[in-house]
Amino acid sequence: MAKSAYQILRKPVITEKGLGVKETESTLVFEVSANATKTEIKEAVQKTFKVKVDTVRTANFVGKERRRGKFSGYRPDWKKAYVRLKTGEKMPEYAENL
Template sequence: MIGVYDVIKKPLVTEKGVTKKDNERTLCFEVAAGANKTQIRQAVEMLFKVKVEDVRTSTTAGKLRRRGRFAGYGPDWKKAYVKLKAGEKMPEYAEI
């Protein structure tokens, strides 16, 4: 069982994430690879004191890394798009 503080690793501040935050009440986070949607929902509701409407997740494959003639891959990671219910106050990334 993953603890609430271990589910969310960090907010993802990308152009797409900022646009979704401004227009669609959606926050973007990097989350633990073993976390499911229910755990992500509970963690966001508890940590930020908001109500969650929807959670969408995506697993991203690790990139190819090269060190001279040696090649390997970076770790796979998971991101979550969390949509807040209407009327909920958006937490600022400076507060996170």
């Protein structure tokens, strides 16, 4: 069963570092599905934003323990993808209102 682009790309990571690499390195940063492959991420970005992707780098993050009084639990594990666009591609504006 094929996953849609919206199941693979969860949300953009809008942080100081994420916006910095967007401006300097033509790189978009997304939180993606934990079991998504680099090829699936590349195809999802190309389909969603109509741009050409050069490379995809991923990083897995382990959920941290969180406490609420005497109760403790864990935040979910998640995956981040750094998607570099090919030179000459127009940068999509997913964070226009910041």
